[in-house]
Amino acid sequence: MITSKLKCLLNNIVQFSEDEYGLIEPYFEHVTLKKNQVLLEEGQPCTSIFLVESGVLRNYYNNDGLDVNLSFTFENQFVTNFEAYINREPSKIIIQAIEKSEVWIIKSREFSKEKGSFANLSTLIRRIAIRVLLATEEHHNMMMINSPADRYRYLLEKKPGLIQRISLTHLASYIGITRETLSRIRSNKY
Amino acid sequence: MITSKLKCLLNNIVQFSEDEYGLIEPYFEHVTLKKNQVLLEEGQPCTSIFLVESGVLRNYYNNDGLDVNLSFTFENQFVTNFEAYINREPSKIIIQAIEKSEVWIIKSREFSKEKGSFANLSTLIRRIAIRVLLATEEHHNMMMINSPADRYRYLLEKKPGLIQRISLTHLASYIGITRETLSRIRSNKY
DNA sequence: TTGTTTTTTTGATATTTATCACACTACCGG
């Protein structure tokens, strides 16, 4: 069921009519995730885009038993694994709730045939794709900052919410350093 | 003038009719760049997508006088600065030819009004955007590999063409290390 | 060719970061 809250979120991106909401409704599913529950598993196909209504998702992959965090998705943000989504490959990445989260699953792969006859839906997916792209690019540019301490300071300035809500351990992997080093950066040892 | 070579490149992405080529022709411009010539300058708006017909482009930004290389674009590949393109901001990045290059400038921002009435064009731009996105994501994932030596080995295996055609200095900045360190990695000092 | 410039390599040293081991703290359920 498409709630008024969801409509409000979507209307920020594309204006839908009530008739259109009726048409797209079957492709929206609402789920509640417990802390640490996995939304997209490694090896699974990725046919959906996820929209976080509340809570936080962690987007990571596992490298020899070691987690590498790629992104965190907060309220009103979208996430998916584009590589798996576009190329119809099994996902190499894992998406997990790190707090209790309310998430909308947009099963956009399923209505791809209908998109041609439904311009607004096509526009919605395209705009979401661009948002996800820009978020990836931003993290990418952050990672190109040579010193880890500078990367942390960049986040402090540009993404204070991230620093507040994400644990030191997760943040360290996101910045590309060890827990210990981030702990020392934080206490101004460097 | 839309050449048969360009048609061949575009047909890999979307099938256009001869009539359609007539319509989109005004938005395609062919340029020849000398070595080191700049295609997109810092601070300029970015209203085009670039398609490399021959040669190589370097996509980088300048950080306190130091170049940070973000990507290299080879034959048949597309590049643009999405952040500037989408948000209509001045570009923070610079695109430069590092060899003599033949490039198509696709002035896609200019025909955005016509896109609605021209589904194929819309599809072309969307598919190009996805290609650029996936390339960015791939570099991003490469950068998350912790050790620079492993990043180099990854490129050796997955992108041998890159290693062959890009100078050590440019590669080092792309991998995120100094020239000297890359030189030593290459001669197996580590 | 020759000289000039750019790029790459090498060495010595300083700095940064990882690793390992363990102490400390905060939080949660019984």
Next chain:
DNA sequence: CCGGTAGTGTGATAAATATCAAAAAAACAA
């Protein structure tokens, strides 16, 4: 309130990487 567990901080040491300086090699132009 207690005890367990997950998360964070600290110290000592090893490893990786940057920095600086200079030589060697390669590319380029006259």
